[in-house]
Amino acid sequence: MxxxxxxxxxxxxxxxxxxxxxxxxxxxxxxxxxxxxxxxxxxxxxxxxxxxxxxxxxxxxxxxxxxxxxxxxxxxxxxxxxxxxxxxxxxxFPPPAYPPGVAPGVFFDTTSEIDPSAHVGPHCVIGAGVRIGARAVLMGGNHIGAGSRIGDDTVLHPNVVVYPGSRIGNRVAIHAGTAIGSDGYGYVLDQGKHRKVPQIGTIVIEDDVEIGANAALDRGALGATVIGQGTKIDNLVHLAHNVVVGKHCLLLGQVGIAGSTKMGDYVVIASQSGISGHLKIGNQALVGAKSGVMRDIPDGGRVLGHPAVSDIQAKRQWVATAQLPETVRRVKALEKRVGEGDSPAGE
The missing domain is CATH 3.40.1390.10 (MurE/MurF, N-terminal domain)
Incomplete structure (x- = not known):
């Protein structure tokens, strides 16, 4: 154009x-x-x-x-x-337009509701009681579990899987290979065996969220995993059961967040960071790349490192670590002089 x-x-x-x-x-x-x-x-x-x-x-x-x-x-x-x-x-470069209608060979349960303006591509499976909103696009190979809801203008790229009971809002984009609402990782040791704790919750994805390729977002164990409005999630991110992500957050590639952690709004978590479970991450917090977060972060907090500490403390530690070889050399020199009977005075 x-x-x-x-x-x-x-x-x-x-x-x-x-x-x-x-x-x-x-x-x-x-x-x-x-x-x-x-x-x-x-x-x-x-x-x-x-x-x-x-x-x-x-x-x-x-x-x-x-x-x-x-x-x-x-x-x-x-x-x-x-x-x-x-x-x-x-x-x-406007997004491509997809014609309304259902491709030949699509399986859809007779109790599902597909808006006439929606596009359902080849090899899709639409379960019982599913509702697909106006102008929604399922590009192909999508499996939508029973009772799920997909909002208006939402786009599912090829091979996105939506597990039963999931709730996806309006204008959401989910890229290829991502699983929405898979079982959370829950087991208890029972008589020497790991017994699965049934994951009977759901997942709620609010409006204007974008999720990258090959991400895995688990359903809640009992309640809901929630992704807040406007949040953007990169490729290869894993969110465990009952995680709550606030509005307009950025989660970069290969981030993993353990169960029941709750994040505020406008949080940024940089690539390859891991967040432990049952934590609270405050509004506008920033987690640097490759960090391991083991404690709560207050509003506006900035952390780095593994385990993560404040960015100022982490940078001081890095400087001190860089000085270790010279410090070791000097200590050995002092030990040698003391061993030979010399006084280290004046050093």
Whole structure:
């Protein structure tokens, strides 16, 4: 799709500096952009590369590009270039449209309710009492367990499995291979054998959540596992039974959260971190990559390390660890001198 610079600027609430009638047909990084492309720059070095490149127009923060007029490029000045480029990408590359209807060969129980505007792709199985909302998309190979609810405009990519009784809100996107509502990991030792504790709860995914590929989100043991509105979950994340994730949280790749931990809103957990069970993670907390969280984190807390401690303490420990080889060398030298009868005084 093609748009004039003025049309794009209007969509982005930006200001045009240059030729507003210039037609743009795509978006590309500065080093690979061609004539007719839009690029962006949010730092001085990126701006220099964009001005030297072939892109016809540049998205820039208003504060970054004073005095660049007349250098052969049309500018679109915006408040935040990264937000603007995300919106521009959605403009140039809208999500594909799926025709309404049910593909031949789909199995669906007669008690299920599929909105006429929904798209159900090939090889899907729809269980008893399932409800699928308006304009929802099941791309193919999806198994939807009995009694589940899938909201309006929700998209399930191929081979997503939704276990019985799951509740998925509106405008949710779930990527390929993810399992929603699988059994939580619950066992008790009974006469020398591990007896499974039946997992009879459910999972609730609120509106505007996105879940990456090959994630596993367990149902509650008795109550519900809950994923709050607007939360974004990366690939290969595991959430155990009865975990509660607040609104607008970010969970990066390979994060694992043990059972019954409760998170506030706007929490960020970086990649490969593990969170122990039955903890409370406060609003706007930040967990650094590869951390092992064993204690509660207060609102606004920032932790790193394994076991995780405050980011300031963790950085001090790292500095001290880096000094250990020199410290060991000095201690050995002192021990040698003491052993030879010399006094370490004056060191």
């Amino acid at each position: 093609s748009y004039t610079v003025s049309q794009i600027a209007k969509e982005l609430s930006g200001e045009v500096v240059g030729d507003g009638d210039l037609v743009l047909a795509g978006i590309a990084p500065a080093d690979s952009a061609k004539g007719g492309d839009l690029t962006f720059a949010d730092q001085e070095s990126y701006l220099a590369a964009a001005l030297a490149g072939e892109a016809s127009a540049i998205l820039v923060p208003a504060a970054l590009a004073p005095g660049t007029e007349g250098r052969g490029k049309t500018l679109i000045r915006v408040k935040d270039a990264r937000i603007a480029v995300a919106r521009a990408l959605a403009l140039f």
